[in-house]
Amino acid sequence: MHCVHTFELGKSAPRTEEAFRAFLRETSGGNNRLLALFAEEYSSGRFLLHAVAGGSVPGRFVHACVETSPRSFRTFTDVCPGAHLFEREIYDLFGLVPEGHPELNPLRFHEGWPKRSFPLRSVGAPAPDARRGYRFLQVRGEGIHEVAVGPVHAGVIEPGHFRFSCAGETIQNLEIRLGYQHKGIESLFPGSPGMGRILLSESISGDTAVGHSTACARLLEAITGNPADPSAERWRAVALEIERISNHCGDLGGLSTDIGYLFGAAHFGRLRGAALNLLLKITGNRFGRGLNRIGGIGPRVPGIAQEELIAALGSLRAEVESVGATMLDAPSVVARMEGTGRLLSRTAATLQFVGMAARASGRDVDARRDFPSPAYVEAPPAKVLLDAGDVMARAGVRVMEMRASFDWLPGVLTGAIPPGTIATEGNAPAAGRRLIVSVEEGWRGEIVHAAIVDDESRITRFKVVDPSFRNWPGLLFAVQKNVISDFPVCNKSFNLSYSGADL
Amino acid sequence: MLESIRKRARTGKVTLDLPAGDLPTPFRGMPVIADAFRSANVAEECSRVCATEAIDPEKKTIDLGRCVFCGLCEEACDGEGIRFSQDPRLPCGKREHLVLGGREFPTVKAAPDLRSLLGRSLHLREVSAGGCNGCDLEAQALGNPIFDLQRFGIDFVASPRHADGLLVTGPVSKNMREALVKTYEAIAEPRIVIAIGACAASGGIFRGSYAVENGVGAVLPVALFIPGCPPHPLTLLYGILGFLGRSPEKNPRR
Numbered sequence: 137m138h139c140v141h142t143f144e145l146g147k148s149a150p151r152t153e154e155a156f157r158a159f160l161r162e163t164s165g166g167n168n169r170l171l172a173l174f175a176e177e178y179s180s181g182r183f184l185l186h187a188v189a190g191g192s193v194p195g196r197f198v199h200a201c202v203e204t205s206p207r208s209f210r211t212f213t214d215v216c217p218g219a220h221l222f223e224r225e226i227y228d229l230f231g232l233v234p235e236g237h238p239e240l241n242p243l244r245f246h247e248g249w250p251k252r253s254f255p256l257r258s259v260g261a262p263a264p265d266a267r268r269g270y271r272f273l274q275v276r277g278e279g280i281h282e283v284a285v286g287p288v289h290a291g292v293i294e295p296g297h298f299r300f301s302c303a304g305e306t307i308q309n310l311e312i313r314l315g316y317q318h319k320g321i322e323s324l325f326p327g328s329p330g331m332g333r334i335l336l337s338e339s340i341s342g343d344t345a346v347g348h349s350t351a352c353a354r355l356l357e358a359i360t361g362n363p364a365d366p367s368a369e370r371w372r373a374v375a376l377e378i379e380r381i382s383n384h385c386g387d388l389g390g391l392s393t394d395i396g397y398l399f400g401a402a403h404f405g406r407l408r409g410a411a412l413n414l415l416l417k418i419t420g421n422r423f424g425r426g427l428n429r430i431g432g433i434g435p436r437v438p439g440i441a442q443e444e445l446i447a448a449l450g451s452l453r454a455e456v457e458s459v460g461a462t463m464l465d466a467p468s469v470v471a472r473m474e475g476t477g478r479l480l481s482r483t484a485a486t487l488q489f490v491g492m493a494a495r496a497s498g499r500d501v502d503a504r505r506d507f508p509s510p511a512y513v514e515a516p517p518a519k520v521l522l523d524a525g526d527v528m529a530r531a532g533v534r535v536m537e538m539r540a541s542f543d544w545l546p547g548v549l550t551g552a553i554p555p556g557t558i559a560t561e562g563n564a565p566a567a568g569r570r571l572i573v574s575v576e577e578g579w580r581g582e583i584v585h586a587a588i589v590d591d592e593s594r595i596t597r598f599k600v601v602d603p604s605f606r607n608w609p610g611l612l613f614a615v616q617k618n619v620i621s622d623f624p625v626c627n628k629s630f631n632l633s634y635s636g637a638d639l
Numbered sequence: 640m641l642e643s644i645r646k647r648a649r650t651g652k653v654t655l656d657l658p659a660g661d662l663p664t665p666f667r668g669m670p671v672i673a674d675a676f677r678s679a680n681v682a683e684e685c686s687r688v689c690a691t692e693a694i695d696p697e698k699k700t701i702d703l704g705r706c707v708f709c710g711l712c713e714e715a716c717d718g719e720g721i722r723f724s725q726d727p728r729l730p731c732g733k734r735e736h737l738v739l740g741g742r743e744f745p746t747v748k749a750a751p752d753l754r755s756l757l758g759r760s761l762h763l764r765e766v767s768a769g770g771c772n773g774c775d776l777e778a779q780a781l782g783n784p785i786f787d788l789q790r791f792g793i794d795f796v797a798s799p800r801h802a803d804g805l806l807v808t809g810p811v812s813k814n815m816r817e818a819l820v821k822t823y824e825a826i827a828e829p830r831i832v833i834a835i836g837a838c839a840a841s842g843g844i845f846r847g848s849y850a851v852e853n854g855v856g857a858v859l860p861v862a863l864f865i866p867g868c869p870p871h872p873l874t875l876l877y878g879i880l881g882f883l884g885r886s887p888e889k890n891p892r893r
């Protein structure tokens with residue numbers, strides 16, 4: 137399968153630090169990208185760093201690992217800027233210090249945590265604790281003032297703290313402190329019973345329940361040697377595209393709210409609901425919870441006849457197209473969104489941003505093409521790419537992606553799709569220490585799940601990478617030199633998940 | 640401009656009247672417990688597949704404060720012990736009201752003194768405390784033209800200073816605990832706390848993690864729990880209206 141890969145860890149010896157550095161350097165070029173960088177305590181007090189990359193050749197994953205001292209390793213951010221947040225995460229979870237890291241602020245843990253507690257580390261951390269309080273970057277100069285927002289924001293939305301340094305109305309620098317939603321989700325996967333892991337994955341980021349649970353289900357299927365049949369895979373793809381449509385509608389409604397365009401807010405709010413109600417009819421839940429099982433899809437899925445679904449998608453499409461066209465043509469909308477919050481394609485490439493936001497900055501990355509899952513292998517939805525990188529482009533990409541999904545869905549829904557069979561969980565064959573990686577294109581961008589299993593196929597380390605984790609820094613670059621009153625619309629145009637980033 | 644006016648006329652009224660009736664299958668709403676559930680092996684069978692430990696095979700109960708409505712128990716017993724109806728009205732209220740043992744249908748108890756206190760309006764500050772954003776999105780959806788929370792005089796406000804109470808989602812992550820308490824303290828007394836979703840009631844699927852408090856009750860006094868994962872917007876509406884003593888069966892506007 138192009139979207140899942142198994143590495144036999146017994147067969148690939150850890151590299152030297154220099155070779156590992158070279159591996160990471162190579163991940164920053166063209167479509168090749170770092171999918172995940174994470175630590176593992178493979179036996180008491182002994183640590184490996186794992187890097188997984190890929191993207192330039194469809195379905196090709198590469199992996200490298202290196203043994204590190206139980207205290208620290210030399211940072212890799214200098215050769216691979218995309219490693220920046222991963223290294224901060226490794227420090228918080230394992231107490232391994234990335235020496236020379238440009239900005240080692242705590243990511244997962246806040247001031248109230250006990251010193252020397254590193255939750256994924258079994259043996260005590262080396263003293264002393266290098267962790268210090270959070271230090272915000274300070275901009276100095278005449279007329280510079282700071283605006284602090286959050287963690288509790290004005291709207292009905294997740295928490296995070298934003299610190300703006302402004303000259304007058306203009307943002308000189310924005311720093312975002314996250315971690316408020318950290319709930320230790322990676323630590324819960326290994327000990328959870330099989331289906332419990334699917335339920336956990338549905339709650340990584342509630343708006344991406346289908347994307348995450350699909351990536352997770354395929355990973356567990358690879359471990360248990362129990363792949364889903366093609367009809368189940370078709371239903372998964374149908375749900376993924378409807379999830380994309382519901383969220384894109386929601387975001388266009390949110391953008392409308394933020395610029396006071398009430399027509400768009402009301403209609404897209406309603407159309408988002410219509411898309412969620414289709415997911416409810418397929419899976420029994422508005423967010424698609426209940427779709428996935430290990431080895432297939434739920435026995436009650438789909439709860440709607442194919443013809444009825446095709447017809448409903450047709451009328452939803454007509455409405456989305458007309459409201460979208462009215463919105464993107466409205467002079468008041470164009471005036472607020474054009475040129476606002478520009479993310480340069482050079483920045484998007486250097487920092488390896490992914491998904492819809494990257495595609496609005498001319499970066500041609502899409503897991504449906506680069507790591508296609510079964511239903512996308514032959515003909516994925518049409519490619520959508522814009523290069524302006526502003527809020528208008530991110531709105532435009534959403535409208536065009538919905539069109540591509542609406543074009544694609546009737547094809548995959550035509551012809552008999554029996555509701556997928558659901559196999560029993562299966563007993564995982566014992567097959568040596570392995571690393572399994574699974575990738576799927578969620579509506580924000582690519583979702584990566586990785587698991588290390590021991591000789592008896594028990595999961596010992598589970599890693600989740602939500603596209604938000606990789607894209608949050610994009611917002612920082614996009615808002616620079618914009619007026620602070622445009623921040624909400626810039627933020628909404630990315631609409632990143634706090635929960636997905638904080639795990 | 641003309642186009643938007645035309646569209647408005649074509650769309651007409653979309654707001655749902657209450658009570659809205661059952662949702663379509665395969666929606667998983669209020670569970671119906673059959674007699675067979677009280678036989679030893681059926682409850683046992685159901686509890687074995689339950690990842691949230693919501694089913695107590697000894698006491699033969701199902702705790703909607705833990706349940707994430709995954710439907711696995713119904714599949715395991717083939718609907719003989721537990722079957723999910725399509726009714727979005729779930730028992731809401733104190734924590735213990737969420738534990739179901741029989742076929743009785745506990746309804747929300749109106750908080751006795753709220754009416755005299757608040758009159759016909761309720762303003763809530765929402766705080767997401769370690770949730771996955773599912774509950775937040777359904778709370779947000781209450782503001783859309785379909786559910787239109789404002790028609791009942793209920794609304795979300797930006798500042799706790801303007802609020803009568805809190806609507807909290809999530810298991811309360813350790814990192815949000817302080818911010819949650821401070822937001823609560825910023826609300827003038829008397830103030831109420833509504834906890835929505837399985838996480839806010841019990842920690843939900845995250846119960847037992849090193850990074851969470853296993854529910855809002857561990858941190859603040861909760862006046863109303865609304866179960867679900869996430870609760871459907873209608874479940875939220877019925878829960879809040881019932882709590883205010885405005886049953887949707889009568890005229891909820893009064």
Ligand code: SF4
Nearest residue numbers: 689706707709710712
């Ligand atoms: S539906 Fe609720 S009670 Fe049944 S298995 Fe799922 S979590 Fe447990």
